[in-house]
Each structure stands twice: as C-alpha cells, then as structure tokens.
Amino acid sequence: MSPPKVLVIQREFVKPGKAGNAHEKTESAFVRAMMAAKWPTHYLGMNSLSGPSRSLFFIGYDSFAAWEKDNMDTQKNATLAAALDRASFEDGELLDRYESSAFVYREEYSLRAPVNIGEMRYMEISQFKIREGHRKDWDALVKMYRDAYEKAVPEAHWAMFESMYGMDNGGVYLLITPMKSASEIDHELASDDAFYASRSAADSKRMAELAAACIESSQSNLFQFDPKMSYPRDMWVKDNPDFWKPKMIATKKQAKPAPQQ
Template sequence: MRTPLLWGGPAALTVLLAGSLAAQNMGPPPPLMQVFREEVKPGRVGSHVQTEAGWPRAFGKAKIANNYIAMTTMYGPTEAWFFEPHGSVAEIDAANKAIEAAPGLNQDLDRLSQADAANINSSRSLLLRFVPEASNNPNINAAEMRVWEVTIFRVRPGKEGSFFAGAKLYQSLVQQAKVDAPWATYQVMAGMPGPTFIVFGPHKTLPELDPSSGVGAAIEKAMNEEMMKQFGAISEGFISVENLVMTPSPEMSYPTAEWLAQDPKYWGKKAAVAVKPAANSPAPAAAPKP
C-alpha cells in the first residue's frame, strides 16, 4: 500500500472528509492528506486484507509514525482507500525520508508490494489540501464514524466555481433544515485528472443514510422549487457524479494510540499476515539428488 509519494503538476480534486487522525477527539481536519487508492480484484478481498495487515506491522517495527486509516467500499467498485494526514509538505518529505532510511523496511515493503500485486488491478496516490471555505462544521470525532458517504463530482474545466456555488447553496439548505451535517473540503494537488471534487459525509451507523428519516428527510423537506432550479443550473458544470458508501477497515489501518484508546475492541482488530518480514535464519538445506 504505502510507498513514498512523488508528486507534481496542477490537478484539482477536492475531497470533503470530516475529521482527522489528530490526537484530540474533536479537532479540525489536517491541512494536507495523502490518499492511496487501490482497486481490488474480484475474489481477492480477503487476501488483500491479509496482505495489507503487513504494512502496519512493518511500520510499527521500524517505528515509523505515518499513521493512516483504511476504508473499503460497501457500495461501488471494490476498492480500498488509505488516508494519511499531515501538517505540511515538509512533514510528508520527512516521513518519506524516514521510510527510506529505516533499516530493512524497504525490503519488507517490497515483499508486501509484490504479494499485493496478486490482489489489485491498479493503484493511485493523491495529495490533497484542506479548503475550509467549502466545508461545514468539520470538527468531529472521526474515530466514532463507521460509515462514510462518498460523492465524486467530475467538473468541466473552467467550471470549478459551480462546485463551490453548490457547496454554499447546500450549506444554506442545511441551515434551513436545522440539522447537523458536517463535511470538510480538500483540493487535490496531484494524482488525479481535474477538476474533480469528492464529498465525504460521516455517519455512525448505516441507517443514518435512509433518506426517509433523520437528516436526509429534514434536508429534503427544506428544499424548495427555487433551490431545485439553482442546483439544476449548477449541475450543468459537472461531467458526472458518482455515489459510493465506504466503511473503515481496522485490520488494514495504522491508527494512532488515541484512536485505539477510544475503542480498542474495534480499532484493535487484527488480520492474519499473508506475507511476513524475512527472519534472520539460515536457508534450508538443498534436497538430496535422486
């Protein structure tokens, strides 16, 4: 999963992701986020989890604190996303250098990557930066969330303003509905064709997504005909919209001690490791010739 990220060039992806891997339970989203996205082959989900479990063990053994949270799709393409927060590009650079310098770590990661090649069709690395003006009450306890709505907007070139206008209009709709609907906005600096925007909505349970009750029902009730026309005009600036539902995968995650302390039974789940770091043991003797 995790290798040092090399990036460059302008892309415009925005991810709306509430919460962070910060030490405090309630806090602002991290200024930067690395996201590693993998498309898992059919029939290889279990093997993928087992292989990915080797990365946290390898990083922990090397004392590399690049903590991250893994999520997998409940509805949508069979994918796994890994979210790694950072305070600055300099911090990312320092983490990459620490990985490169750790004795034996690159060999362990190479073995894991080779094994994981049998589980995935493709992978992509993204670099995102926080955009507070397109966010809504983003300070949540992300460690409590078990379900995330993910809506991916592909925007027509030169129409980025349409997305921000839509975000502002939706903020006003949420205020009128008098409900709690947090999200946080990130812009991708590299790793994906742009402009693209992704909206992450956090939930504690799957039933919270039911549009016939709760937050969804209140927002729908607050929607009037004029707002529907405005959203329709805004949508003309989009190429496509894709909806996903994702859930955390503790077995593939490398959470901080603070996240573990909040719910050790959940975040402490472990999976059997399919590929283990090589041990310092003598090679087996060759079989005798017949």
C-alpha cells in the first residue's frame, strides 16, 4: 500500500489517569458508529509509548477534495453525525487538548514507502523543523541520506510528509517508519554502522554541514497501534482478525441484577 497523498492526523492529549481502558471505551463508540454506517473512510489509531500521553489517529485521502467530500458526506448523514457528536462529548471529558493537522506525502524524500500497514504494530515518528530560508539545504540533506540508506541498508524504509495545515506548521516534516515489532528498533540501531561506513569522509562532512544549517529542531517518538481505537480496512481484518477485530468495550452501563426474592 502506497502512503496517502494527503494525511490528516488528529492528536488527542489524554488527561493523567484517563488513558488505557478508559480512553479505549470512549473511542470504541466512534468505531461502532462508523461500522454501523458502513463508512468507506477508515482510520488508524495508536497510543504514545514516549513523550506526553496522547493518541494519534491517521486518516488518509487521495486529495484535499476527497477530504472535503468525506466531511460533507458525514454532515449529511444525520444518524452518523449524531452518533459522532455523542461520542465526541464523552471522549472530550478525558482530554486535555485536541489538534488536527494535514500533511502531504513527499515521495522524493521517502524510501521504500509502500508497506502492508495491516501487518504493522508500531510507528516511529520523527519530526523535523526546518529553518526559514534553508529548504534547498534540507532537500540536499534528505536526498543524501535517502541515497546512502538505499545502498547500505536494504531493509530501510520510511515515508516523509510535509505539513500543510495545523499547529506549528511551515517547514515541518514527519519521517514515519511503520514496524512489525519493536525488535526492528534494535535492528535499526545495529544497521547504523553499515550506514556510517558507507559514507565517504567528504559526504559525512557535507551532511553534517547541511544538518547544522537547516535543522532548527528534531525529535522522535514511538507509538503502538490500538485496534480498539481503529476503524481498519476490511483486508486488514481478513488477514489478521485476531489483532484487528478485538472484542469491543461496551459504553452502556450493565443493568444491575434483580434482587433475589
């Protein structure tokens, strides 16, 4: 599966003590609403394993026009819209903050990006903030890294997205690496030796100069997929039903048993 041309990322910052089962419970209401409507737009939910307590929701589109159509169709579907409003009210009680951002896929900065997301379980996301006026330096730096990794590390893969709308956008890029297991992080660290050994002294110097010139800040965080907070594609469920079709958490209180006579 190729990465979407437009990626909408919704971020929910969860209050202390409200993550885990409590958040899964409110999020499952969204999933049931989408399933009941047989909605064609699917999404992937994941939780942070580093940094602030937060959940991310990835929704992919072929274009901004497709994003607009999805929003308009949702508003026109009174039953779905009402169900989502109810779910949003309950979910909002658990949140400190909510943000939504839109990114565009940059194929020329990506490496072996098409993967079967349904088989993945983790996502490493690195964010880079580029200094104003240094886009050409960034372009040269990323392409040097991509070419070096392509030759030295055959299994290396990532998708790069550029921020278009949202918080702190403008010169913000996300390097996203899906992984089947956390053991890939260990392998990634071990493969760094091959990457550094493949570069000439001149290339290493040039890359260091470009990075110092164009990168204002960077950070990386790890996230774990949560099937109870996702509305997965049918083929994901078909291929991995044990993971993608967990038992949903009920949102209604169970009736108390009748007193015995």
